[in-house]
Amino acid sequence: MKKTEKPFILATNDDGIAAPGIHALVTELRKHAEVAVVAPDSEKSAVGHAITLSDPIRVTDFSKSGQWQGFAVSGTPSDCVKIAVGALLDRRPDMVISGINLGSNAGINVIYSGTVSAATEGTILGIPSIAVSVTTYTEPIFQPAARFAVKMMEIVLAKGLPERTLLNINIPNLPGEKITGVRITRQGMANFAETFDKRVDPRNRVYYWMDGQKEEIQASEDVDDEAVKRGCISITPIKYDLTNYDFMEDLQHWLPEINV
Amino acid sequence: MKKTEKPFILATNDDGIAAPGIHALVTELRKHAEVAVVAPDSEKSAVGHAITLSDPIRVTDFSKSGQWQGFAVSGTPSDCVKIAVGALLDRRPDMVISGINLGSNAGINVIYSGTVSAATEGTILGIPSIAVSVTTYTEPIFQPAARFAVKMMEIVLAKGLPERTLLNINIPNLPGEKITGVRITRQGMANFAETFDKRVDPRNRVYYWMDGQKEEIQASEDVDDEAVKRGCISITPIKYDLTNYDFMEDLQHWLPEINV
Numbered sequence: 001m002k003k004t005e006k007p008f009i010l011a012t013n014d015d016g017i018a019a020p021g022i023h024a025l026v027t028e029l030r031k032h033a034e035v036a037v038v039a040p041d042s043e044k045s046a047v048g049h050a051i052t053l054s055d056p057i058r059v060t061d062f063s064k065s066g067q068w069q070g071f072a073v074s075g076t077p078s079d080c081v082k083i084a085v086g087a088l089l090d091r092r093p094d095m096v097i098s099g100i101n102l103g104s105n106a107g108i109n110v111i112y113s114g115t116v117s118a119a120t121e122g123t124i125l126g127i128p129s130i131a132v133s134v135t136t137y138t139e140p141i142f143q144p145a146a147r148f149a150v151k152m153m154e155i156v157l158a159k160g161l162p163e164r165t166l167l168n169i170n171i172p173n174l175p176g177e178k179i180t181g182v183r184i185t186r187q188g189m190a191n192f193a194e195t196f197d198k199r200v201d202p203r204n205r206v207y208y209w210m211d212g213q214k215e216e217i218q219a220s221e222d223v224d225d226e227a228v229k230r231g232c233i234s235i236t237p238i239k240y241d242l243t244n245y246d247f248m249e250d251l252q253h254w255l256p257e258i259n260v
Numbered sequence: 261m262k263k264t265e266k267p268f269i270l271a272t273n274d275d276g277i278a279a280p281g282i283h284a285l286v287t288e289l290r291k292h293a294e295v296a297v298v299a300p301d302s303e304k305s306a307v308g309h310a311i312t313l314s315d316p317i318r319v320t321d322f323s324k325s326g327q328w329q330g331f332a333v334s335g336t337p338s339d340c341v342k343i344a345v346g347a348l349l350d351r352r353p354d355m356v357i358s359g360i361n362l363g364s365n366a367g368i369n370v371i372y373s374g375t376v377s378a379a380t381e382g383t384i385l386g387i388p389s390i391a392v393s394v395t396t397y398t399e400p401i402f403q404p405a406a407r408f409a410v411k412m413m414e415i416v417l418a419k420g421l422p423e424r425t426l427l428n429i430n431i432p433n434l435p436g437e438k439i440t441g442v443r444i445t446r447q448g449m450a451n452f453a454e455t456f457d458k459r460v461d462p463r464n465r466v467y468y469w470m471d472g473q474k475e476e477i478q479a480s481e482d483v484d485d486e487a488v489k490r491g492c493i494s495i496t497p498i499k500y501d502l503t504n505y506d507f508m509e510d511l512q513h514w515l516p517e518i519n520v
Contacts, residue, residue, distance in 0.1 A: 048309030049308030053470060057469070058465065058467050082456075108384060111384075155514055159514060162504065186503040196343055196346050207318050210317060210342065238504060242370055242498045242499060243498065247422050251427075260408045
């Protein structure tokens with residue numbers, strides 16, 4: 001790594017490299033860090049932790065109105081982090097910051113989130129990583145989120161993160177002075193009730209649109225989306241060891257004879 | 261639900277509805293259950309927990325050589341489970357079985373696995389679910405895996421599964437009599453060392469292929485891929501609450517002033 005005062009940050013997202021959220025993040029980060037931007041060339045929301053094995057991955061130079069340069073990648077957010085670290089960057093980033101996502105990545109959404117998957121990928125590669133989202137789809141206020149991302153960057157760089165753990169940060173869409181606190185939260189478990197809108201195309205073929213409404217459930221303030229509803233920033237530590245350790249012993253007693 | 265002696269099983273996979281693994285599974289299941297088959301219309305490996313929000317989803321009738329009927333879906337494994345339960349099936353399945361996947365879904369692969377994501381989706385919908393893989397890419401022996409899937413179906417239907425928990429089953433590619441045991445395991449954490457093969461296309465544009473080698477690490481027999489290496493069937497209970505509870509308290513002490 002080059003000698004430098006400033007940390008070296010990889011910024012990525014799942015809304016695509018041209019999205020306003022990553023621009024707000026990069027603009028703020030650049031005051032405090034050297035920033036490399038490697039992000040999908042188009043929107044890749046709800047792609048989960050997908051990677052591209054069957055198709056070639058293309059990389060294009062990208063310039064944001066002459067303000068910063070980056071690489072646009074024809075893949076998923078996970079691909080972006082892998083190819084940045086594995087092929088595009090000349091040194092290893094000190095941290096991965098994914099965002100600022102337009103829309104909440106809380107509750108069950110975390111499982112589908114491209115934003116979180118990019119931070120997970122950084123974590124898998126041994127790089128401390130955070131995901132940052134603003135919980136709105138309309139008229140986002142990115143500045144407080146960008147400034148909070150920088151604060152968290154400083155803390156994480158100073159303290160490190162536990163093995164296999166990243167931080168998933170959701171920020172209410174409020175001006176800074178209206179944000180009422182910061183809460184350490186757990187992942188909420190409100191489900192979506194999916195609906196499928198069945199239609200017929202001009203060639204008389206059936207197709208469906210998936211849509212859905214999030215269940216409204218009573219939740220305490222230590223749940224990610226509830227904290228945000230109350231005007232707080234939510235920070236959930238997420239780990240990618242999916243083993244249900246508590247259930248391992250019970251399960252031991254269920255074992256069938258092999259005999260297959 | 262119709263009165264019937266037999267359980268009603270939703271079978272899906274990520275290798276596509278025409279893959280031999282799901283055919284072996286469905287053939288065996290049909291001796292013991294009513295089976296609905298709803299699976300991707302093409303291979304969807306390594307798609308993680310992706311869902312299709314921006315594109316219409318098409319559903320086509322599929323017939324496997326007159327032996328069984330199903331629905332081929334132009335989406336991901338998660339989409340298949342969602343649309344099966346939400347729109348295609350006339351009653352709720354008693355269980356979701358995803359597989360039989362060609363290739364191991366153990367260790368870090370679990371995160372990228374379409375096979376596991378389909379079982380996760382079933383679990384989210386409140387349906388007991390399992391994922392079944394044979395750990396080879398060549399000359400698979402599906403029969404022992406199919407028979408073991410039926411055994412596990414019977415156990416899970418009798419006992420249920422804990423909230424938010426599914427079973428991820430990996431089966432060594434051996435004839436039944438050579439399988440040496442069944443192990444309850446935890447998710448292994450051997451990483452992939454990714455490589456990016458940089459090439460130039462006929463139009464002189466750069467592209468990359470992602471490839472990789474799994475790290476060889478010393479692991480104990482209670483780790484998923486190690487159990488399989490030793491000739492055992494591996495059963496890992498997987499849960500989709502990703503919160504790192506142990507770290508929540510520490511993190512509490514890190515909180516910055518808000519001031520954004």
